[in-house]
Amino acid sequence: MNQSSFRRLLRSLLIPVLAVLTALAIGAIIMWLAGDDPIAAYKGLFQGAFGSKRGWATTIRKWSPLLLTGLSVAIAFQAGLFNIGAAGQFMMGTVFSVWAGINFEGMPIYLHLPFALGMGILGGLLWGAIPGILKVTTGAHEVITTIMLNYIAALFAGWTVYAGGSQGQKPGPLWDPAAKAISQTPPVVESARIPFIFGPPYRVHWGIVLAVLMIFLFAWLINKTTIGFELRTVGRNFKAARYAGIRVGWTVILAMMLAGALAGMAGAIETLGVNFKFAPEFGGSVGFEGITVALLGQTNPFGVGLAAFFLASLAAGGAKMQFDSGVSTDIIQVINALMLAFVAAPAIVRWLYRIRKAPEEEEGVPKISWGGG
Amino acid sequence: MSSATKFKRTSMIGLGIAIALLVTSIIVNLLPLPNDSIWKVLFGVSTLNFTLRATIPLALGAMAGILCERTGIINIGIEGMMLAGAFAGFVVKVLTNDWPLMASLLAGVAAALIAGALMGYIHALFSIKFKMDQIISGTFLILLALGLTSYLFNPDWVAEGKFSPIAIPVLSDIPVIGDVFFNNPPITYTALILVVLLHIGLFHTKWGLRSRAAGEHPRAADTLGVNVNFYRYLNTTLGGMVAGLAGGFLVLEAVGQFQEGMTAGRGFISLAAMIFGNWMPFGALGAATLFGYTQGVQNALLLAGVVDIPRHFISMLPYVVTIIAVAGLVGRVRPPAAEGKVYETEGSSE
Numbered sequence: 267m268n269q270s271s272f273r274r275l276l277r278s279l280l281i282p283v284l285a286v287l288t289a290l291a292i293g294a295i296i297m298w299l300a301g302d303d304p305i306a307a308y309k310g311l312f313q314g315a316f317g318s319k320r321g322w323a324t325t326i327r328k329w330s331p332l333l334l335t336g337l338s339v340a341i342a343f344q345a346g347l348f349n350i351g352a353a354g355q356f357m358m359g360t361v362f363s364v365w366a367g368i369n370f371e372g373m374p375i376y377l378h379l380p381f382a383l384g385m386g387i388l389g390g391l392l393w394g395a396i397p398g399i400l401k402v403t404t405g406a407h408e409v410i411t412t413i414m415l416n417y418i419a420a421l422f423a424g425w426t427v428y429a430g431g432s433q434g435q436k437p438g439p440l441w442d443p444a445a446k447a448i449s450q451t452p453p454v455v456e457s458a459r460i461p462f463i464f465g466p467p468y469r470v471h472w473g474i475v476l477a478v479l480m481i482f483l484f485a486w487l488i489n490k491t492t493i494g495f496e497l498r499t500v501g502r503n504f505k506a507a508r509y510a511g512i513r514v515g516w517t518v519i520l521a522m523m524l525a526g527a528l529a530g531m532a533g534a535i536e537t538l539g540v541n542f543k544f545a546p547e548f549g550g551s552v553g554f555e556g557i558t559v560a561l562l563g564q565t566n567p568f569g570v571g572l573a574a575f576f577l578a579s580l581a582a583g584g585a586k587m588q589f590d591s592g593v594s595t596d597i598i599q600v601i602n603a604l605m606l607a608f609v610a611a612p613a614i615v616r617w618l619y620r621i622r623k624a625p626e627e628e629e630g631v632p633k634i635s636w637g638g639g
Numbered sequence: 640m641s642s643a644t645k646f647k648r649t650s651m652i653g654l655g656i657a658i659a660l661l662v663t664s665i666i667v668n669l670l671p672l673p674n675d676s677i678w679k680v681l682f683g684v685s686t687l688n689f690t691l692r693a694t695i696p697l698a699l700g701a702m703a704g705i706l707c708e709r710t711g712i713i714n715i716g717i718e719g720m721m722l723a724g725a726f727a728g729f730v731v732k733v734l735t736n737d738w739p740l741m742a743s744l745l746a747g748v749a750a751a752l753i754a755g756a757l758m759g760y761i762h763a764l765f766s767i768k769f770k771m772d773q774i775i776s777g778t779f780l781i782l783l784a785l786g787l788t789s790y791l792f793n794p795d796w797v798a799e800g801k802f803s804p805i806a807i808p809v810l811s812d813i814p815v816i817g818d819v820f821f822n823n824p825p826i827t828y829t830a831l832i833l834v835v836l837l838h839i840g841l842f843h844t845k846w847g848l849r850s851r852a853a854g855e856h857p858r859a860a861d862t863l864g865v866n867v868n869f870y871r872y873l874n875t876t877l878g879g880m881v882a883g884l885a886g887g888f889l890v891l892e893a894v895g896q897f898q899e900g901m902t903a904g905r906g907f908i909s910l911a912a913m914i915f916g917n918w919m920p921f922g923a924l925g926a927a928t929l930f931g932y933t934q935g936v937q938n939a940l941l942l943a944g945v946v947d948i949p950r951h952f953i954s955m956l957p958y959v960v961t962i963i964a965v966a967g968l969v970g971r972v973r974p975p976a977a978e979g980k981v982y983e984t985e986g987s988s989e
Contacts, residue, residue, distance in 0.1 A: 422951065561775070603783040607783075
């Protein structure tokens with residue numbers, strides 16, 4: 267690596283690193299204003315994530331869903347689309363994979379596990395296809411449709427495991443009668459569970475390897491294939507893409523399907539590797555955190571990997587932080603939002619730290635079209 | 640101009656539906672039908688009351704959206720602005736619980752307005768000064784509001800009391816219409832008046848003309864001496880205040896308490912109402928009524944227990960209708976031309 271490309275690498279890291287540090291500093295000020303102890307909180311956070319083997323295991327376990335939802339948002343960004351729907355695609359991936367996972371007992375693991383994973387991917391892919399198709403056929407903006415589909419997916423998932431009502435409302439199709447009044451599915455059968463790399467109490471499973479493989483697959487797809495070239499061209503300038511003979515509509519739908527597939531895989535991995543069942547409260551916030559991850563990683567797959575690892579460590583350290591310092595884990599969401607802001611508006615960071623913009627520098631922030639286009 | 644007539648006609652679809660709804664319900668309520676008939680459930684006075692209560696935050700959110708977008712700033716952060724307004728209103732209401740009820744509630748409203756204005760100002764600052772992508776800035780506001788309100792919320796806090804209905808003399812005695820429109824708490828009246836004011840302001844005042852010019856053709860506006868970015872700051876901040884009021888409505892008038900994430904997508908449905916109403920105040924009010932009705936009818940169906948559909952599917956109704964409305968109307972509506980584009984005066988870039 268020659269000197270100038272090394273300098274360019276440093277420069278590209280400068281904004282995300284400063285964005286993270288600034289967000290942590292402002293987070294500390296907010297905690298201090300709210301009467302919490304920020305130093306104790308950050309100490310607890312760090313120890314929770316990296317202070318023990320179990321902390322490391324938790325960080326790694328939380329890495330894969332964030333990595334996959336981050337890649338999901340990033341691949342849509344590459345095509346100039348804003349996928350706020352990773353949460354819903356994650357949810358559909360969960361429902362599809364848990365259906366495959368609690369049924370088909372007796373199938374050998376080398377068939378059952380790929381089948382359950384594949385169903386999860388398919389669930390996310392189909393859910394992601396809807397906003398893509400709507401955008402291409404009617405022009406409905408994906409920001410509104412994906413958000414609405416998030417609420418619909420959450421309600422749909424809730425119905426599948428609904429325990430039924432006291433006034434004779436029917437229970438959902440995936441509900442476990444053994445759980446009585448609790449709305450949840452039966453456990454995923456042994457042959458559909460992702461094996462552990464490190465068993466309990468660490469519970470690190472092979473899903474993480476699959477997630478990391480997706481980084482390389484993403485990089486290959488985007489940089490080395492025709493599809494990747496078409497995605498990026500549509501994202502940069504769809505009019506030019508049309509003149510160049512690229513089927514813009516199909517590319518938009520494909521980008522949303524790939525985004526959905528990645529988020530659906532995240533849901534499947536969480537279900538088959540960590541939770542082994544589904545209950546409505548398992549939705550979590552990884553869908554939205556995917557946006558922060560994608561932007562913090564500058565939509566570059568390796569950047570997304572790093573960013574996801576960082577957010578995973580925050581999520582993993584949260585419990586110990588709350589236990590040690592009494593600071594609610596909700597502060598992590600605030601810090602995530604601040605990181606998103608600073609990394610999406612490099613101008614703020616440059617203004618804060620008086621950094622001059624290099625003339626040839628290209629921002630890693632995607633451009634999203636709204637109305638007319 | 641033919642596009643101008645289309646522009647107006649499309650914006651009236653929602654309003655037409657809303658008026659048809661009202662007329663149907665007047666007829667239904669004047670007929671001697673049994674109380675458990677499906678007509679009474681779908682069009683009864685209580686369903687209309689639910690509808691109006693669900694419509695108000697959506698209408699306010701849509702007005703907030705119109706204020707911002709007419710000057711060229713995309714605002715998908717309405718959801719976050721509402722949530723911030725709701726939380727600020729709630730906190731101040733709790734802090735002033737021992738004040739006289741009206742004073743305490745009004746202090747809550749003031750707090751909701753200030754919080755909303757602050758969020759609006761941040762959005763303008765990020766979009767204009769720091770040239771952040773406006774959709775991402777909106778997303779940031781939503782995530783910030785979700786995170787901050789959850790972090791600061793204390794479930795032990797209880798707000799005592801909320802706005803109660805004020806019957807308007809004479810008018811409230813009209814059958815059906817009186818029960819629905821003229822016996823409401825103050826923020827509901829304020830919201831309805833605001834729609835009228837915004838329409839007059841946008842289309843019949845100097846402020847409105849300049850605001851719209853900033854959103855349609857900022858270069859031309861600038862040439863004529865309009866300070867484009869001033870209007871963008873001003874209207875985005877005002878829009879934030881209106882969205883904050885929507886949050887204040889939820890806490891101080893509708894629910895009486897704060898719940899984490901209580902806006903539940905209303906900010907986004909407001910945006911859909913704005914699009915459906917073609918960026919026109921009355922059009923958006925009509926669309927908001929349509930979406931409000933899907934929520935009102937949802938409540939009525941759940942309470943009456945008349946249908947055998949699982950409640951999850953009934954609850955999907957507002958979201959599904961929103962998608963259908965947005966998908967069915969794009970191309971027939973026209974957003975402000977300069978929306979989402981940073982405006983720099985010539986030679987001003989650093």
